[in-house]
Amino acid sequence: MSTRTLVRGGLVITAAEETHADVLIEDGRIAALAAHGSAAADAWTADSTIDATGKYVIPGGVDAHTHMEMPFGGTFASDTFETGTRAAAWGGTTTIIDFAIQSKGGSLGEGLDTWHAKADGKCAIDYAFHMIMSDVNESSLKEMDRLVSGGVSSFKLFTAYPGVFLSDDGQILRAMQRAGSNGGLIMTHAENGLAIDVLVEQALARGERDPRYHGEVRHALLEAEATHRVIKLSQVAGAPLYVVHVSAQQAVAELVRARDEGLPVYGETCPQYLFLSTDNLAEPDFEGAKYVCSTPLRPAEHQAALWRGLRSNDLQVVSTDHCPFCFKGQKDLGKGDFSKIPNGMPGVENRMDLLHQAVVDGHISRRRWIEIACAAPARMFGLYPQKGTITPGADADIVVYDPAAEQVMSAATHHMNVDYSAYEGKRVTGRVETVLSRGVPVIDSREYTGHAGHGAFVPRGLGEYAH
Incomplete structure (x- = not known):
């Protein structure tokens, strides 16, 4: 039996345009849009109507970089796929792309199966996977082709974490060449891990043990150097490149230079680099440990380059x-x-709100907000236009967003399974009110109505940017 939902009276914002329109949803997909008050819209009937008057109607967020239940340094990320996707929904994100990990000596397929076992039947929203390659060899290179055709079309390699994830330049080049032929996209964590290990050893020998030294040993120039290096390797391979969590202005400069040369090189940053800084890492009484992630937080003057x-x-x-x-x-x-502090921060619930605050603060426009949080990640990773926009035929992943509501971010009220907020006490304007995932309300007027297992695995095509 077909179900119809009408979202009426809101300002529909996509990356391309803003229109006062009603949105008709049928069987989990967007069926039509029509100007509010038009004869077409007034003629629609529906089983349920959501009043979005005075609100924004935006595509559900696509968070293309999460690590639920990730093993790190003898422990695991504290959000499971169940708790993490529920928190994502509360924050207006309706699709995550998480990272499956190939174990050293294991196959890509085994790693992918392990992550399916963690996620399948547990997620509140839709999910997809990238593949972390820990072992680049003949058999894993062959497997890349199979994964791409099976809907896992991006592969992450590290120039950091020697002995754990680090791939050498030859391995990275081989993987890039393979991606160049099969249409996959190589993602890199770009920091010079071998040099960082030397600086870590020297800092500890000097008795520099507090969290703030995590930022000092992971020098901005070592992020820039590795970014430059992977750009050149991708150029040699003739393959596109996506650099994850760019934090340093010198690394941004390397991306700008490559893009000015017309190279298919892309970059991602994260809210922590836009809103936090080394001041947080230096907080006393070990509080700085809350902000230990890699790449690390930088001095506040780097933020201007990221916004630009x-x-x-x-x-x-x-x-x-x-x-x-x-x-x-x-x-x-x-x-x-400090070298034993698990690297990572919570944020899946905060991203859409923080980026809306950036609109309020004048850093970006409303459409750019939707571009960088919804449309571009969907395009980059082969999910568009199923995800990331509001257009007939797309999945009805829709957020009714109240741009005037004010909130204070706090661990006391967030839904992530972690005992602190990286943005404790931060006041922001804008809040998620209702979230539909494939037409089904998972947040309904600030009440959670979703359930584990609603979220489906989404096989991805090739990135639109990549070929």
Whole structure:
């Protein structure tokens, strides 16, 4: 039996346009849009109507970088796929792309199966996977082709974390060449991990053990160097490149230079780099550990380059790199040794609101907000126009957003399974009111109505930017 829902009276905002329109949803998809008050819209009938008067009607957010239940340093990210996707929904995100991990010595397929076992039947919203490659060899290169045709079309490689994830330049080049032929997209975590390890060892020998030294040893120039290096490798391979969690102005400069040369090189940043800084890492009494992530937070003067990159489209996507660890019982594994603090921060619930605050603050426009949070990640990773926009035929992933509501971010009220907020006490304007995932309300007038298992695995096509 077909079900029809009408979202009436709101300002529909996509990356392309803003229109006062009613949206008709049928069987989980967007069926039609028509100007509010027009004869066409007035003629529609529906089983249920959502009044969006005075509100924005926006596409559900696409968070292209999350790590639910990720193993790290002897512990696991504290959000499960169930708790993490529920929190995402509360924050107006309706699709996540998480990272499945190939174990050293294991196959890509085994890694993917392990992550399906974690996520399938548990998610409140739709989900997809990237693949972290820990072992680049003949058999894993062959497997890449199979994964691309099976809907996992992006592969992450690290120039960081020697002995865990690090791939050498030859391995990265081989993977890029393979992606160049099969249409996949290589993503890189770009920091010079071997050099960082030297600086870590020297800092600890000097007795520099507090969280703030995490930012100092992971030098901005070592992010810039690795960014430059992977850009050149991608150029040699003739393949597109996506650099994750760009935090340093010097790394942005490398992306700008490559893009000015016409290279298919893309960059992502995250809210923590836009709104937080090394001042947070330096908070006393080990509080700085809450803000330990890699790439690290930078001095506040780097933020201007990131905002400029987002406005000029030299950075295309804002994702969260959501990888939460509790302050008590997880972050404190690194008390007395900053190098043992689990790397990662919570944020999947905060991204859409923080970026709306950036609209209020004049950093970006409303349409750019939707571009970097919804449309561009969907395009980049082969989900568009099924996700990331409001157009006939697209999945009815829709957020009714109240641009005037005020809220104070706090661990006391958030839904992420972590005992602190990176934005504790921050006042923002704008709040999610209702969230539809494929036409089904998961947040209804600030009440959670979703359930584990509603979210479906979404196989992805090739990125629109990549070929």
